[in-house]
Amino acid sequence: MHMTVENELFRETVSRFVQQEIVPNVDEWEQLEQIPRELFRRMGELGLLGIEYPVKYGGAGAGFWMTVVLAEELARCRSGGTAFSIIVHTDMSSPWIASVGTEEQKTKYLPGITSGQTVCALAITEPGVGSDMSSISTRAVLDGEDWVINGSKTYITNGVYGDLYFVAARTRETGRKHQQLSLFLVEGGTPGLSVSKKLSKTGMWASDTAELVFDGVRVSGTNILGQEGEGFYQLVAGLQRERLLSAVLCISAADQTLTDTVEFLSQRQTFGQSLSTFQALRHRIADLLTEVEAARQLTYHAVRKFVAGEDCATEVSMAKLFASEMANKVSYECVQMHGGLGYMRELPVERFARDYRLWTIAAGSSEMMREIIAKSSIS
Ligand SMILES: Cc1cc2nc3c(=O)[nH]c(=O)nc-3n(C[C@H](O)[C@H](O)[C@H](O)COP(=O)(O)OP(=O)(O)OC[C@H]3O[C@@H](n4cnc5c(N)ncnc54)[C@H](O)[C@@H]3O)c2cc1C
The missing domain is CATH 1.10.540.10 (Acyl-CoA dehydrogenase/oxidase, N-terminal domain)
Incomplete structure (x- = not known):
């Protein structure tokens, strides 16, 4: 249990x-x-x-x-x-x-x-590279006992007021592509680290998002996280947790939005009746509730494998893909069922539609999830 x-x-x-x-x-x-x-x-x-x-x-x-x-x-x-x-x-x-x-x-x-x-942020994505993580160009070079980091990162959540950044950087120029990255701990306020821009977004307004510059950022040799050259594998392992939780957020927020929408339907009257009495809308809610439950069960299945320490990359990718696409479907339909009110700023359903649009893009886009799933069964 x-x-x-x-x-x-x-x-x-x-x-x-x-x-x-x-x-x-x-x-x-x-x-x-x-x-x-x-x-x-x-x-x-x-x-x-x-x-x-x-x-x-x-x-x-x-x-x-x-x-x-x-x-x-x-x-x-x-x-x-x-x-x-x-x-x-x-x-x-x-x-x-x-x-x-x-x-x-x-x-x-x-x-x-x-x-x-200590507020933490993860800094992998760069202006030139997102999905293709192994191609990042931020570099960390050994100088005596220290590492010196140069490069830039973008779309970094908690990036503006972060106290501790988990930074992916290239520490090797040759050898296997997936063995060239390492992870570093960089404290906010380290000379050379600056926020070049606070980014303005479609949704997720309450999370700050930054563009960062690393200009000769010097950190001690003890700030490398894990083994040098193992960064890519460490990131991939950690991303399973990130993807599972993004699926969980999508499912729970979609469930909340459906609850809010059902309440709205029962209060709003058209043609002398409450909207919740119209079969077209009742069936739409039934379909969406079914999709939320399907996403939940698929995600719980992936969580069980993750917790058991089993190989679960395919199931996690399926959960992330299905839950994030489902949340976007729920947002479209729930905005529709709110009529004009659903298009008004600051109504929770409108915010949900803007916020959860993110999840088919971040933490591994839907296209990347499909790639992982396809690779597991198509050679
Ligand atoms: C609000 C927000 C917060 C974020 N927070 C963080 C954070 O805290 N830390 C961090 O490091 N990153 C963060 N990200 C970055 C996020 O993880 C990336 O945006 C995501 O990985 C996609 O990378 P990209 O934007 O460079 O798109 P790209 O990699 O340029 O891709 C563009 C489009 O092409 C598709 N595509 C790419 N390659 C292929 C292919 N081979 N086949 C088919 N389709 C393909 C993608 O799926 C996407 O739809 C955040 C992004 C946003 C928007």
């Missing part, structure tokens, strides 16, 4: 926190185009950050299903950007310290990450 009593109790805690301390503020954070740092600190106080990390670093030593619960409840806040920013910190960047970091790196950084004092 994945949803244990412990996980369901945790769900209640997260849900209460989301409804009481996030939902009332999301409109303001959407306008500010970032969530406040205090939110990370508050979540740290409540023990909601880094729940899978060992207790000695401030974590709870929990399993991945508890993280699934965290993402499910965060997605219900009706601000995709808020949930995205938090999950980037907890699950799309910092896990690399736990999985491949040295004891010194864990001791130095994990307590700040779990307490919410």
Whole structure:
């Protein structure tokens, strides 16, 4: 059983926190185009950050299903950007310290990450390279005991106010393409690291997104994360977690949007009747609920394989592909069922449509997911 009593109790805690301390503020954070740092600190106080990390670093030593619960409840806040920013910190960047970091790196950084004092960002994508991760051009060169990093990164979530950047850079020019990358820890404020632009986006407004420049950024030799030349494989391994959680966010947010839409249909009257009485709309809701449930079951299946440590790249890619495409279908249909109101700024359904458009693009686009799935069965 994945949803244990412990996980369901945790769900209640997260849900209460989301409804009481996030939902009332999301409109303001959407306008500010970032969530406040205090939110990370508050979540740290409540023990909601880094729940899978060992207790000695401030974590709870929990399993991945508890993280699934965290993402499910965060997605219900009706601000995709808020949930995205938090999950980037907890699950799309910092896990690399736990999985491949040295004891010194864990001791130095994990307590700040779990307490919410240190906000994390993942910096892989560059202006010239996104999907084709192994072709990044940011370079890190050894100079004595230090590494010196030069290059630029773009679309970096939490990039504007990040305290700790997980940076992918090329450390070799020859040999196998997939053995030329390494991961580095770069602290915000390191000389040579600057935010060249805060990016303006279609949706996900509450998550800040930056373009970064690395101009002779010097970090100690101890800031390399994992083995030199192993960065590509480390990234690919970590991306399974990122893709699963993006699927979970899509499913839970789509479910919330359908709940909101059903409520709207029962209140809105046309032709002397509530919209919820029209069979055309009732059946559309039934189809969408079925798709949400199919996405959930496919994703839970992939999570089970992931948790069991089995090879799950195909199932994870299927879950990410299906859930993100489903969320976009739900957003289109739910905007439609709201009529003109669905096209108005700041209505949750309109925000959902803008926010969740992202997920067929980021964390591995739908095309990349199809490539992975096809490779597993077509030689
Ligand atoms: C809001 C936002 C937040 C993000 N946050 C982060 C972050 O925190 N850290 C980070 O490192 N990155 C982040 N990204 C980057 C994201 O992961 C990339 O945008 C994504 O990987 C796609 O890369 P690209 O934009 O360069 O598109 P490209 O790789 O240029 O692709 C363009 C299009 O072509 C398709 N395509 C590419 N190659 C093929 C092929 N071989 N066959 C078929 N189709 C193909 C793609 O699927 C896509 O539809 C973020 C992006 C956004 C928009």
